[in-house]
Amino acid sequence: MARVNFEGVSKAFDGALAVDDLHLDVHDGELLVLLGPSGCGKTTVLRMVAGLEDPTAGTVSIGDVIVNDVEPKDRDVAMVFQSYALYPHMTLRRNIEFPLRQQKVPAAERARRVDEAAGTLGLGDLLDRKPGQLSGGQRQRVALARAIVRDPQVFLMDEPLSNLDATLRIQTRADIVSLQRRLGTTTIYVTHDQVEAMTMGHRIAVMRDGRLQQVAAPQDLYERPANTFVASFLGSPGMNLVPASVDGAVVTVDGTRVELPAGPAVAAGPVTVGVRPEAASLAPEGIAATVVLVEQLGAEAHVICALVDGTRVVVRQENRAARPDLGDAVAIRVDPAQLLLFDADTGARLELGR
Amino acid sequence: MSALRSRRHREWGLAYLLLAPALLVFAVFTFYPFLRNFKLALYQNPPYPGLPAHYVGLHQVGSVLASTSFHQSLVSTLLYVVMVVPVGLIGGLLLAVAAHKAIRGMAWFRLIFSSTVVTSVAVAAVVFGTLMDPVVGLLPWLGINPHPAILENPTWALPAVSLIAVWQFLGLSFVIMTAGLQSLPDEVLEAARLDGAGGWTMFWRVTVPLLSPTLFFGLVVGTIYAFQSFGQIDILIGPQNSQFTHTDVLLYSVYQALSIQDNPGVAAVLSIVLFTILLVFTLVQLRFLERRVTYAGN
Numbered sequence A: 001m002a003r004v005n006f007e008g009v010s011k012a013f014d015g016a017l018a019v020d021d022l023h024l025d026v027h028d029g030e031l032l033v034l035l036g037p038s039g040c041g042k043t044t045v046l047r048m049v050a051g052l053e054d055p056t057a058g059t060v061s062i063g064d065v066i067v068n069d070v071e072p073k074d075r076d077v078a079m080v081f082q083s084y085a086l087y088p089h090m091t092l093r094r095n096i097e098f099p100l101r102q103q104k105v106p107a108a109e110r111a112r113r114v115d116e117a118a119g120t121l122g123l124g125d126l127l128d129r130k131p132g133q134l135s136g137g138q139r140q141r142v143a144l145a146r147a148i149v150r151d152p153q154v155f156l157m158d159e160p161l162s163n164l165d166a167t168l169r170i171q172t173r174a175d176i177v178s179l180q181r182r183l184g185t186t187t188i189y190v191t192h193d194q195v196e197a198m199t200m201g202h203r204i205a206v207m208r209d210g211r212l213q214q215v216a217a218p219q220d221l222y223e224r225p226a227n228t229f230v231a232s233f234l235g236s237p238g239m240n241l242v243p244a245s246v247d248g249a250v251v252t253v254d255g256t257r258v259e260l261p262a263g264p265a266v267a268a269g270p271v272t273v274g275v276r277p278e279a280a281s282l283a284p285e286g287i288a289a290t291v292v293l294v295e296q297l298g299a300e301a302h303v304i305c306a307l308v309d310g311t312r313v314v315v316r317q318e319n320r321a322a323r324p325d326l327g328d329a330v331a332i333r334v335d336p337a338q339l340l341l342f343d344a345d346t347g348a349r350l351e352l353g354r
Numbered sequence B: 001m002s003a004l005r006s007r008r009h010r011e012w013g014l015a016y017l018l019l020a021p022a023l024l025v026f027a028v029f030t031f032y033p034f035l036r037n038f039k040l041a042l043y044q045n046p047p048y049p050g051l052p053a054h055y056v057g058l059h060q061v062g063s064v065l066a067s068t069s070f071h072q073s074l075v076s077t078l079l080y081v082v083m084v085v086p087v088g089l090i091g092g093l094l095l096a097v098a099a100h101k102a103i104r105g106m107a108w109f110r111l112i113f114s115s116t117v118v119t120s121v122a123v124a125a126v127v128f129g130t131l132m133d134p135v136v137g138l139l140p141w142l143g144i145n146p147h148p149a150i151l152e153n154p155t156w157a158l159p160a161v162s163l164i165a166v167w168q169f170l171g172l173s174f175v176i177m178t179a180g181l182q183s184l185p186d187e188v189l190e191a192a193r194l195d196g197a198g199g200w201t202m203f204w205r206v207t208v209p210l211l212s213p214t215l216f217f218g219l220v221v222g223t224i225y226a227f228q229s230f231g232q233i234d235i236l237i238g239p240q241n242s243q244f245t246h247t248d249v250l251l252y253s254v255y256q257a258l259s260i261q262d263n264p265g266v267a268a269v270l271s272i273v274l275f276t277i278l279l280v281f282t283l284v285q286l287r288f289l290e291r292r293v294t295y296a297g298n
């Protein structure tokens, strides 16, 4: 087991920065989720840990050893690729034991460890098949088995669930989490799915355009996002962001005054107000809006409203609430205790005095 | 219904119309000579050219197949193929692996390695002929003077001629192998690197198996290429010496029978034999290819 540390790591491809000055410490035994939109540099970060890509600047260390100049095969990390990257010409047994053969593990122990890994992932009956004869979910589990059989210092997983259907995805998600908790192996898990991130990670690192935005435990990230990007990226749907103005502890949204428990330490002026869909409700009085769309989700519904200036606000309704119709004029009430304020220019969250 | 059918008819009509020029060329220059060849094989030519050939049925086929010159030619052909194809394939693979690196200037190496494909057989034969010349060639320069000279030597003439074919096939083989390497899934190779595979294991356990469809393709192409060698032999050895130096591979004996001995009947029999061997060989290889080197669903 080992921690993984990034010290000012950057990676440029043809002059364009894919990863920009990354400082990040992945704790020993932790499952850290790397979350961000497509192209933000997640895979590049993983590949630099694996040694498949050399950093342009900075140092990567695994277990307090700087590995910038260490060959991939000597880093003792196992990677699960997005495409699975199984060896198509080998049976599953051969696939899973391939890393052990390279380590010259004796045949008897090899067989024992392969059987154990295959058993853990429910592949016991399939060991004589070839990858071509498996479903996507089974291949996925073979890729995981090939990683865990090695008992490496670090697991690297690059969107391993992205090719699975919804049911299988939820099941495999749980499998990976329980496996990781049981083995206690330091894991960096890449995804652009925020539900996966929230449910799997001890902590989540959010990236955007090669820059780290925030690292925090899932609930902290959800409740106290560092900026508007993190706020809108997490949650489904994400946080509503509405232009407003603040003066002391009073926020004015579209002419409606909302009194906060405590105000931010900034001069009066424009701000961006953040409201989670569950912190907003339809009420007899509040911010005037028009219903644009109602999404029924079974247990709940999302009512999408447009404010007078056109800003969209999503309101989450419990099942029993009466559903408005399209085009209805409604009023939105927000819970002052759950409001967040962001700087109107930089998007950074403003601390509210307690 | 009938509107649909008439439209389909019109489409077929158009298809045949568009195919017609190509079909015509094939019919005149391939299909007709191909069929005519079978007829030629049934007629024996008299020893004096100019007299009419007469029908002998399968008699001529039997006598050609039983002749020692045919057997010698068959042995030469097989030796030749065995010398050209494996060396060409393995050489091409090694060059391709060596050049499959993202190093500046590698494009020039690729250009040089693949250049033998576009060199004409005649030019290659003349250059190699000079190198093998008993007076001004490479060996005398090194102080080695074999007797008789290489290209007149029953033991060395065939390997010498096959060397040129290897050299030429190397370029094609390199191009095929490079294309194969470039289409390999990068992540599988990277996974193997992370799993601890060193260069040797990587090559034998991962690259070569993944490349097996390409290798088989190269084997088929190379074999057909080797069976069709002609220019090297004609330029370096010529018909007078080829019987003596055992370089009369099948295709060359067809040419000898037709142009030197003026005997279309025998040439026809030999060419049918050549055709049959290549056909059987290709079918066997394709069957093998289907069975052994496809990975369903990958």
Ligand SMILES: Nc1ncnc2c1ncn2[C@@H]1O[C@H](COP(=O)(O)OP(=O)(O)OP(=O)(O)O)[C@@H](O)[C@H]1O
Pocket: A013, A014, A017, A018, A036, A037, A038, A039, A040, A041, A042, A043, A044, A045, A192
């Ligand atoms: N080999 C490469 N050559 C050039 N540019 C690259 C290379 N690999 C990645 N990039 C660029 O670096 C940026 C980050 O890529 P990366 O693959 O790390 O994104 P990602 O966050 O994994 O995205 P996704 O979620 O789509 O997989 C992208 O703009 C990409 O175009």
Ligand SMILES: [Mg+2]
Pocket: A042, A043, A044, A158
């Ligand atoms: Mg990626």
